[in-house]
Amino acid sequence: xxxxxxxxxxxxxxxxxxxxxxxxxxxxxxxxxxxxxxxxxxxxxxxxxxxxxxxxxxxxxxxxxxxxxxxxxxxxxxxxxxxxxxxxxxxxxxxxxxxxxxxxxxxxxxxxxxxxxxxxxxxxxxxxxxxxxxxxxxxxxxxxxxxxxxxxxxxxxxxxxxxxxxxxxxxxxxxxxxxxxxxxxxxxxxxxxxxxxxxxxxxxxxxxxxxxxxxxxxxxxxxxxxxxxxxxxxxxxxxxxxxxxxxxxxxxxxxxxxxxxxxxxxxxxxxxxxxxxxxxxxxxxxxxxxxxxxxxxxxxxxxxxxxxxxxxxxxxxxxxxxxxxxxxxxxxxxxxxxxxxxxxxxxxxxxxxxxxxxxxxxxxxxxxxxxxxxxxxxxxxxxxxxxxxxxxxxxxxxxxxxxxxxxxxxxxxxxxxxxxxxxxxxxxxx
Numbered sequence: 273x274x275x276x277x278x279x280x281x282x283x284x285x286x287x288x289x290x291x292x293x294x295x296x297x298x299x300x301x302x303x304x305x306x307x308x309x310x311x312x313x314x315x316x317x318x319x320x321x322x323x324x325x326x327x328x329x330x331x332x333x334x335x336x337x338x339x340x341x342x343x344x345x346x347x348x349x350x351x352x353x354x355x356x357x358x359x360x361x362x363x364x365x366x367x368x369x370x371x372x373x374x375x376x377x378x379x380x381x382x383x384x385x386x387x388x389x390x391x392x393x394x395x396x397x398x399x400x401x402x403x404x405x406x407x408x409x410x411x412x413x414x415x416x417x418x419x420x421x422x423x424x425x426x427x428x429x430x431x432x433x434x435x436x437x438x439x440x441x442x443x444x445x446x447x448x449x450x451x452x453x454x455x456x457x458x459x460x461x462x463x464x465x466x467x468x469x470x471x472x473x474x475x476x477x478x479x480x481x482x483x484x485x486x487x488x489x490x491x492x493x494x495x496x497x498x499x500x501x502x503x504x505x506x507x508x509x510x511x512x513x514x515x516x517x518x519x520x521x522x523x524x525x526x527x528x529x530x531x532x533x534x535x536x537x538x539x540x541x542x543x544x545x546x547x548x549x550x551x552x553x554x555x556x557x558x559x560x561x562x563x564x565x566x567x568x569x570x571x572x573x574x575x576x577x578x579x580x581x582x583x584x585x586x587x588x589x590x591x592x593x594x595x596x597x598x599x600x601x602x603x604x605x606x607x608x609x610x611x612x613x614x615x616x617x618x619x620x621x622x623x624x625x626x627x628x629x630x631x632x633x634x635x636x637x638x639x640x641x642x643x644x645x646x647x648x649x650x651x652x653x654x655x656x657x658x659x660x661x662x663x664x665x666x667x668x669x670x671x672x673x674x675x676x677x678x679x680x681x682x683x684x685x686x687x688x689x690x691x692x693x694x695x696x697x698x699x700x701x702x
Contacts, residue, residue: 305326313543321674332354389458480702543650574588
């Protein structure tokens with residue numbers, strides 16, 4: 273089996289260990305190299321403050337172990353997710369799974385809220401077998417065998433699949449699973465991506481979660497749905513008497529996300545091509561706005577089908593739309609929770625939801641409503657992140673600097689490549 277850690281680029285890396293005696297090994301941990309965190313999605317190594325020195329320890333979390341049978345023709349997918357500790361047993365400051373758990377714990381301690389979330393993934397097959405047929409039965413039928421294998425794999429991994437559908441883009445599909453509390457949601461997202469690749473490999477195919485298929489192509493988003501429960505386990509997101517139908521804490525949480533989005537979006541949309549997707553009229557997000565059932569808003573208020581107030585309270589959620597699969601699910605959730613908690617601390621009011629095409633408004637009109645264009649390149653987004661003392665304060669000292677260096681190294685590895693070569697590189701990586 274494989275003991276894995278999820279890195280800045282959203283990929284799983286790790287070591288294989290014998291199945292026999294694995295739980296004893298989980299307790300002892302496995303040696304790991306600090307500079308491994310600077311391996312980019314292209315397998316280059318960015319500038320590292322650790323160099324060749326030091327050792328850290330992978331500590332597998334037994335609750336995340338999965339053992340998935342994909343059929344007799346291929347090996348089982350047997351793996352476990354890990355945190356990274358220092359030799360003295362304390363958390364390594366650059367472990368992003370631990371940073372995510374710390375953010376979630378602070379949200380519960382300070383605001384009395386437990387986050388429930390789920391990641392809605394879009395991906396594409398790399399073959400041309402089903403080009404066209406958006407949302408159609410014919411398009412679904414062409415990948416039905418894959419869908420059945422994939423959904424069964426998710427169930428074996430302890431997830432509750434919700435929908436599998438033929439999406440709008442050529443060869444594009446979407447998979448959703450039910451929300452989970454706390455860190456389990458990010459664990460699901462990490463495992464789901466790996467199982468998608470495993471199922472495709474088992475059928476002699478390839479899939480990609482690349483943020484954008486081509487300069488004028490369709491994007492693959494990863495939309496994160498967010499809702500809350502209080503300490504008694506009651507829904508704590510919906511209040512029909514409040515602006516935007518959000519409780520005061522939920523509204524402040526969303527306001528914090530939007531206030532600080534331009535400062536942390538490099539964590540949620542972290543590839544060079546992510547910002548080609550985050551443009552108007554791509555059904556992604558181009559501004560730091562709250563939208564009422566608007567699929568071009570950074571945060572979308574989702575529609576309700578429940579007929580009772582109790583049902584609406586259980587169903588009500590908001591959707592964060594800028595993220596893509598180049599992002600670490602752990603770092604993305606950590607940043608969203610830290611931004612939201614900042615909004616709660618500051619007592620922010622939920623913004624007025626937008627209901628129009630913001631690209632038609634002037635910069636002055638947008639600024640008057642507290643709305644700004646998102647960064648238009650990863651370089652710009654990284655500059656914002658590096659300059660933000662607020663975001664730095666959310667995380668252990670040095671974590672943001674190491675992350676920025678990681679991403680600048682990723683950009684450096686693309687220098688001299690043509691646009692087509694850059695898009696192809698991300699399609700291979702994801």
